[in-house]
Structure formats: structure tokens, C-alpha cells
Amino acid sequence: MGNAIREKTIHGIAASSGIAIAKAYRLETPDLAAEKRAVADVEAEVARFEAAVAKAKEELEAIKQHALEKLGEDKAAIFAAHLLVLDDPELLNPIKEKIQTERVNAEYALDETASFFISMFEAMDNEYMKERAADIRDVTKRVLAHLLGVTISNPSLISEEVVIIAEDLTPSDTAQLNRQYVKGFATDIGGRTSPS
Numbered sequence: 001m002g003n004a005i006r007e008k009t010i011h012g013i014a015a016s017s018g019i020a021i022a023k024a025y026r027l028e029t030p031d032l033a034a035e036k037r038a039v040a041d042v043e044a045e046v047a048r049f050e051a052a053v054a055k056a057k058e059e060l061e062a063i064k065q066h067a068l069e070k071l072g073e074d075k076a077a078i079f080a081a082h083l084l085v086l087d088d089p090e091l092l093n094p095i096k097e098k099i100q101t102e103r104v105n106a107e108y109a110l111d112e113t114a115s116f117f118i119s120m121f122e123a124m125d126n127e128y129m130k131e132r133a134a135d136i137r138d139v140t141k142r143v144l145a146h147l148l149g150v151t152i153s154n155p156s157l158i159s160e161e162v163v164i165i166a167e168d169l170t171p172s173d174t175a176q177l178n179r180q181y182v183k184g185f186a187t188d189i190g191g192r193t194s195p196s
Contacts, residue, residue: 018184020163020183020184021163021183022161022162022163022183022184023160023161023162023163024162024163024165025158025162025163025164025165026165026166027153027155027164027165027166027169027173028153028166029166029167029168030145030148030150030151030152031150032141032144032145032148032150034105034107034108034110034111034144034148035105035107035108036104036105036108037104037105037108038103038104038105039099039103039104039105040103042099042100042103045099045105045106046096046099046100046106048106048147049095049096049099049106049109049110049143049147051146052106052143052146052147053086053092053143055146056086056139056142056143056146057083057086059142060079060082060083060086060139060142061079061083063079063172063176064076064079064080064083066176067079067176070178071176071178075176078135078172079172081135082135082138082139082142082172085132085135085136085139086139086143091113091114091117091136094113095109095110095113095114096109098112098113106147107144107147107148110140110143110144110147111140111144114136114137114140117133117136118133118136118137118140121133121136134170137170138170138172141170155173155176155177155182158177158178158181158182159181160181161181161183162181162182162183163182163183163184163185163186164177164182164184164185164186165185165186166185166186166187166188167187167188168187168188169185169187
């Protein structure tokens, strides 16, 4: 018997008109659950956090450069904003302080501190601050992935015509999508007015 093609129908709300026919590309979100653990060597844990931030910066610099060359300045600006978040002492210092004073692991300190800022910014009646919340969420996922040793999908590497299937698309995900190859997308989260 030959290879069977798996067929599945997915229903959703149309956010724009038109039909796209292409291979499905599942953009998976890794498990980034941050469990609380006690740590004995807090300085080593702070250093582990700083190393994860440095790796995330390297990654974002490369993605920003790729976006600038392939997708234009407006898309690259998203990653420039993310790099600013990773240089912001008002976010980074409380994470380091939490590791040191509560003697907890970097993942937990990062997740708790970022969640506080995200909730605060999202509650504001200010579109700019809501965008900063999205930036912090995006950057937090990237640093968490490095701390947890998991890989985040890189949609900029797509090199054939696809329809993206994902639970959600972050601003950095959409900024990396090459419209030459990505013919459409379907997400679990969002509606007609979600940004694309």
C-alpha cells in the first residue's frame, strides 16, 4: 500500500476574503511551563538567566537582519523593539532580584515577573502599552525556551507554499512570514479583528 494522505477538516472564522490552497504547516508552540524550584547557588542561577538573555539577543539580531533584508524595515522594527525589551533594566533587574531574594530558578522568576508586567500593561487603556505587553510576552517565550532547552519554530525558514496552522501567531511570528510562500493561516486564538 502507498502512503496514505491524512486529511482533516478545520473550521474557523474568515478574517479576510479569498481561498488559499497549499500544504499545511503546523507551527507548534513548545511547552514553556515554568515550575518553581529552590536553588542553592543564586549567582550561578543569575548567570544562567543572563546567558539565556544573551542567546535570545543573538537570535533576535539574526532574525532582525533577515527581516530587514527579506521583508523590509517595518517587519524588522518588531525585532528592534524586542531587543530593547532585553536591554530594559526595569524588567531584567526585578527578575535577577527575585532569583536572589527568593532563591528560585530563573524560569520561575522570569515567568512571574513578566506575567506581572504583561497583566499591568494589558489592563491599561493605551494601545502603545498593550503592544509593549505583546513584546514582553514574545521575548519572555524566547528566553524561557533557552532556559528550558527547547526549540522555538522559526517560520522565516519556510521555503515552499504553505498554509500556517497554529494555536496563535505572535507579532514576531507574523513578521517572519514570507508572503511569497505563506498563502494563509488559521489560528485557535483571535477573531476577525486580530492583527495579521
